Amino acid sequence: MKRIAFCFTLFVLSYIPCLSTVTVLRPESKSLRFRGFTDFRPLMPAWFLSFIFYQVVTFITASSVHGVFNKPS
8 A cells, every 4th residue: 555655656746747837838828739738748757657666666565475586495
């Protein structure tokens, strides 16, 4: 359960754009497409980073429990 909380924290810390910047972008650029691009551009790296972190932590904890890296006696 802790790894899910860490992944969520990692996602939030790497995704959240500045709210005032996002609000001002629409009137300044006069383009909804550009506004959408600036909203979703940081979403992909944040999701990818959280996904990779979760997979690595899951693999490490599962391997230590199931003995994937342990040598047979």
